[in-house]
Amino acid sequence: MMISAFSQASGLPVDTVRFYVRQGLLCPETGTKGGSRPYQMFSQADIDTARVIRLAQALGLTLKQIRAFVEDLSPSERATPRILSFLVEQRDRLHRKVSELQRLIEFLDAKITWINNPEDNTPPIFPA
Missing domain, CATH: 1.10.1660.10 (Multidrug-efflux Transporter Regulator; Chain: A; Domain 2)
Structure with a gap:
């Protein structure tokens, strides 16, 4: 085409x-x-x-x-060692990213709860 x-x-x-x-x-x-x-x-x-x-x-x-x-x-091979290593590396990178995002979500949830609760004087701490 x-x-x-x-x-x-x-x-x-x-x-x-x-x-x-x-x-x-x-x-x-x-x-x-x-x-x-x-x-x-x-x-x-x-x-x-x-x-x-x-x-x-x-x-x-x-x-x-x-x-x-x-x-x-290569359509004839499942994966070269380089591709397999690359895929594992990318998967691990995504797992780290998911962990980072989960920590940020937890912080935002804590911040929202803190804002909605005027009696709570201790603001949540941003994750390091």
């Missing part, structure tokens, strides 16, 4: 698709039409890669990390 159809199928704006191609995150085939600027032809595999990129961005990965991850993806 050409870039406009790919954009629609992947949910990515055309400019974002072009940016990902320039960054080496997406590697479409080059078509035979288009003269000095041949058409880029995207496949279902490119749509799958776009989904991985969007998920990785949602996890907070940099484009450099995403590129390394995408380069290691």
Whole structure:
């Protein structure tokens, strides 16, 4: 499929698709039409890669990390040792983030309770 159809199928704006191609995150085939600027032809595999990129961005990965991850993806292997290590690292990072967020929620709950209870003179302490 050409870039406009790919954009629609992947949910990515055309400019974002072009940016990902320039960054080496997406590697479409080059078509035979288009003269000095041949058409880029995207496949279902490119749509799958776009989904991985969007998920990785949602996890907070940099484009450099995403590129390394995408380069290691192989449909014939479950995972390379590098991918497995990367996935474990990201999972652990998310667990730490969840813990941080939970502490902040607990602080906010305590602050709300304190504000709603005028008799309580001891404000909650912000977590370190």
